[in-house]
Amino acid sequence: MDNNEDLNDNSKNNNNNINEVHDIHSLNTEKYSNKSAQDYTNKMEQYTSSIPNNKYIFEITKLCGYSEFILINKDESILDLYKAISHQFECRDIKSLFLANGVNRYTIPLTNILSLRKFITDAQKDGTLRQFIIPVYQLPAPVVYRIYFDDGHVHI
Secondary structure, eight states, X not given: OOHHHHHHHHHHHHHHHHHHHHHHHHXXXXXXXXXXXXXXXXXXXXXXXXXXXXXXXXXXXETTSOEEEEEEETTSXXXXXXXXXXXXXXXXXXXXXXXXXXXXXXXXOOOSSSBHHHHHHHHHHSTTXXXXXXXXXXXXXXXXXXXXXXXXXXXX
């Protein structure tokens, strides 16, 4: 192929990109503008009903008792969980994440090798760890696991 053919191909691609941008603009202004509150509600219901299939819900609880939910893909790594918590709580220095059942603690290892799915599945099979992987809320509520978060602050 010579240089002129390359230029012609690039010109065709650029024209296609311009048409694609025009088509997207049309979609944004014609079909998708002025959506109703019911449209939003339907999308939100669709999203929330799909959560248990591909995400874990963790209730991240600080040592002071304050907590928030974090949703994270089941196939993300434990390191990704640490990052998500760091972003959500605006904390650059997580001292530890741990599971607890009364007086016993299990520190969640900081690793990029282990997925959350494997960690949870293995913990549910392990006699020692099973006691830490207990849903926070009763059925029919979605399964939510509690993870404690030590940010290094002393809470009095």
